[in-house]
Amino acid sequence: MPRILMTGASGEIGTRLRQLLPPIYPDLVLSDVKTPADLDASETFKPADLADLAQVESICEGIDGILHFGGFSIEGPWDTILQSNIIGCYNLFEAARRKGVQRVVFASSNHAVGFYPRHHRIGADVTVRPDSRYGVSKAFGEAIGSLYADKHGIGVTCLRIGNFGDKPLDHRRLSIWLKPEDLVQLCRIGLDHPDIHFEILYGASYNERAWWDNHRAYDLGYRPTGRAEDFRDQAFAGQAKLKSDPVRQFYQGGAFCSLEFSGDMSRIVKWK
C-alpha cells in the first residue's frame, strides 16, 4: 500500500481531497503550515513550512508519492511567492529526491499560460505565458519538475489546474472548470500510471468550451465526469453580475491578467 503525502492539506483543494482520497489511498499523510481546523483523529497530520528544507525532508520520510498542493494559491507580493512557491517548490523536489520518493504530482495552474487569448486553443507543449508572479512560480515548478524527472528519475506530473469547484460560476469557468472527482482521477494517473516520466496535463473536466487540448490526459486514461455545460444557465447568470473588463475578458487567465496591468494589448495578441 503506497504511503502518500499531500501538502496544502488546509487549503481549498486539500480540504476537499481529504474527503475523497482516503478510500483510494488509506495511508495518507497530510501536511500544511497550518493545522486543518476540523482534523479528525483518524487522519495523520505533520506540520511543515515549505520554505524550510529540513522540515520538508522530515515529512517526506517513508513516502512513496507526493501530491503537492501546498504554497500560496493566488497572486501575492514577491516575497510571499518566493518563499512559498519558489523556495518551497525547490525544497519539495529536493526533499523528495533525498528521501527516494518515486512520484510527485505538482499542482501547477492555468496561470502559467494565462496570457494566451481565449480564442487561442493551446496544448500542454506551448511556451509558458505567465500572467502574474504566481503564474511565474507555477512555470518554475513545472521546470523544476522536469529537471528532477530527467536528472533524478522521479515520475512527475504537473496539473495545470483550471478552476476547481462544485460548478462553473461564469463564462470563463465554463471553459476551465475542474470537478473535484476529476482532479482525483488526474492525481491517480500521476501517482499510479506506469508510463509517467514527466507530464503536463490540464486540470479541466469535460468542458465543451475548453481552450486546452488535453489529449495526453485522455491517452493516459482520464475520463472526466464533470460537464460544464450542464451548469450553463447558472454560469451565465453569474457572468451577468460581473463588471466589464477588456483585459480580464480577453485572456485565459482572467482577473490575474488585468491585475496591475500596464501593458499594450495589441502587442500581446500578435505574439503567438
Ligand code: 15L
Ligand atoms: C488558480 O490557480 C487559483 O489557485 C485559484 O484560486 C483560481 O484563481 C484559479 O486559478 C482560476 O484561475 O480560476
